[in-house]
Amino acid sequence: xxxxxLIKKLEETSFPEIxxxxxxxxxxxxLLNKYFQEKRIWEVFSILKKAIPxxxxxxxxxxxxxxxxxxxxxNLAQAREIVLKDPxxxxxxxxxxxxxxxxxxxxxxxxxxxxxxxxxxxxxxEPQTPKIKEEFFGALVEVDFKxxxxxxxxxITPEIFPITEKEKEKVTEIFKNSPDIKEAIPEETKIVKIIxxxxxxxxxxxxxxxxxxxxxxxxxxxxxxxxxQNKKQWESKVDLDNGKIESTNLVGEPGE
Amino acid sequence: xxxxxxxxxxxxxKKDPEIFGKLYDEYYPRIFGYILKRTANxxxxxDITSETFLKALxxxxxxxxxxxxxxxxxxxxxxxEVANFFRKKKxxxxxxxxxxxxxxxxxxxxxxxxxxxxxxxxxxxxxxxEKILKLPIKYQEVxxxxxxxxxxxxxxxxxxxxxxxxxKSLLHRGLEKLREKFxxxx
Numbered sequence: 001x002x003x004x005x006l007i008k009k010l011e012e013t014s015f016p017e018i019x020x021x022x023x024x025x026x027x028x029x030x031l032l033n034k035y036f037q038e039k040r041i042w043e044v045f046s047i048l049k050k051a052i053p054x055x056x057x058x059x060x061x062x063x064x065x066x067x068x069x070x071x072x073x074x075n076l077a078q079a080r081e082i083v084l085k086d087p088x089x090x091x092x093x094x095x096x097x098x099x100x101x102x103x104x105x106x107x108x109x110x111x112x113x114x115x116x117x118x119x120x121x122x123x124x125x126e127p128q129t130p131k132i133k134e135e136f137f138g139a140l141v142e143v144d145f146k147x148x149x150x151x152x153x154x155x156i157t158p159e160i161f162p163i164t165e166k167e168k169e170k171v172t173e174i175f176k177n178s179p180d181i182k183e184a185i186p187e188e189t190k191i192v193k194i195i196x197x198x199x200x201x202x203x204x205x206x207x208x209x210x211x212x213x214x215x216x217x218x219x220x221x222x223x224x225x226x227x228x229q230n231k232k233q234w235e236s237k238v239d240l241d242n243g244k245i246e247s248t249n250l251v252g253e254p255g256e
Numbered sequence: 257x258x259x260x261x262x263x264x265x266x267x268x269x270k271k272d273p274e275i276f277g278k279l280y281d282e283y284y285p286r287i288f289g290y291i292l293k294r295t296a297n298x299x300x301x302x303d304i305t306s307e308t309f310l311k312a313l314x315x316x317x318x319x320x321x322x323x324x325x326x327x328x329x330x331x332x333x334x335x336x337e338v339a340n341f342f343r344k345k346k347x348x349x350x351x352x353x354x355x356x357x358x359x360x361x362x363x364x365x366x367x368x369x370x371x372x373x374x375x376x377x378x379x380x381x382x383x384x385x386e387k388i389l390k391l392p393i394k395y396q397e398v399x400x401x402x403x404x405x406x407x408x409x410x411x412x413x414x415x416x417x418x419x420x421x422x423x424k425s426l427l428h429r430g431l432e433k434l435r436e437k438f439x440x441x442x
Contacts, residue, residue: 010404016375018375019288020368027309032277036315038317
């Protein structure tokens with residue numbers, strides 16, 4: 001058989017024109033009965049098709065709002081609540097300290113408690129001068145959210161903001177040349193400590209997996225100088241920029 | 257029915273079941289006939305026709321006019337269903353609802369038996385169909401559509417989602433293979 005013969009055969013074969021009318025009628029009835037059911041399914045599907053992108057967008061938005069607005073606020077509030085329960089912190093706050101900064105790092109919060117102002121005469125002094133009491137400069141409180149408790153309280157000392165050797169030399173120079181000092185204080189007095197004035201405001205910064213307390217620049221470059229002779233102790237506030245001594249006070253004497 | 261009329265009717269059929277019924281009346285004989293030519297089995301042809309129109313009903317709401325006629329779309333569904341049947345070698349029977357008219361199961365059975373007798377009288381067709389059935393499905397589809405349904409190559413391409421060149425090549429190779437079957441018998 002050739003291709004032409006085959007094509008001729010295919011074209012000339014008579015095909016049955018069969019129609020089963022009872023099947024046609026019954027199928028028609030079935031289809032029309034299902035019509036509204038299918039239409040409803042399609043309408044619901046169409047609504048869902050339109051609603052899904054909206055729902056996804058809203059969910060993403062809700063997650064973002066929760067993560068970036070609600071959760072941080074909630075964590076801050078929770079950290080404050082935990083901190084306020086501690087009797088030491090409560091005492092500091094009652095004395096006028098405030099919560100200056102809070103930073104959330106993973107499952108921990110770091111709360112910076114700082115006094116509203118630091119008295120000019122309250123400085124940590126040498127151990128041999130016990131009359132001068134240790135004052136509160138602030139504290140960094142670590143709050144563990146998992147256990148809902150304070151993990152650590154670290155007191156802040158002015159030493160954490162060291163002054164340079166050059167600044168120390170400058171202070172010594174100012175003292176040697178100051179007529180006021182020469183007049184008010186005996187010559188044999190010795191400088192025992194130079195402490196930078198506590199900055200008016202501290203803040204917490206995130207540094208990798210930990211945090212660090214840093215001073216916020218206040219534009220001042222002043223130090224406290226503590227000097228003593230025969231257990232007598234004086235303190236002076238020195239402006240390093242102007243090379244001036246702003247104040248000098250006697251802060252302790254034996255037997256007081 | 258021209259394409260514009262068809263387009264208009266499809267849009268109306270999405271809202272009005274009677275219009276869907278009208279389209280069904282228009283296409284049922286062609287689709288049933290095509291499936292019968294592919295399977296040469298009346299019961300299977302009835303089942304596949306039922307499934308084809310049920311799928312069409314489920315999907316008519318998302319039918320978009322994309323240069324493919326409703327006819328081609330229905331042929332496509334039917335072709336896929338026939339292919340499923342040949343792959344699985346079985347087909348689920350769809351239970352059809354009774355009509356208000358007195359058409360009993362007995363009537364349907366009697367009509368089917370009568371149709372089977374009619375089918376047996378077309379010996380040439382049955383011989384041809386027997387040989388076509390021995391070919392892979394992809395050749396069966398193009399040969400039946402081209403020579404038994406008298407479709408143009410372009411339309412076959414629409415139905416089977418194939419390029420015209422591919423259809424031509426399938427036809428060429430299909431005919432070769434069919435000719436081999438005839439020659440082997442003779």
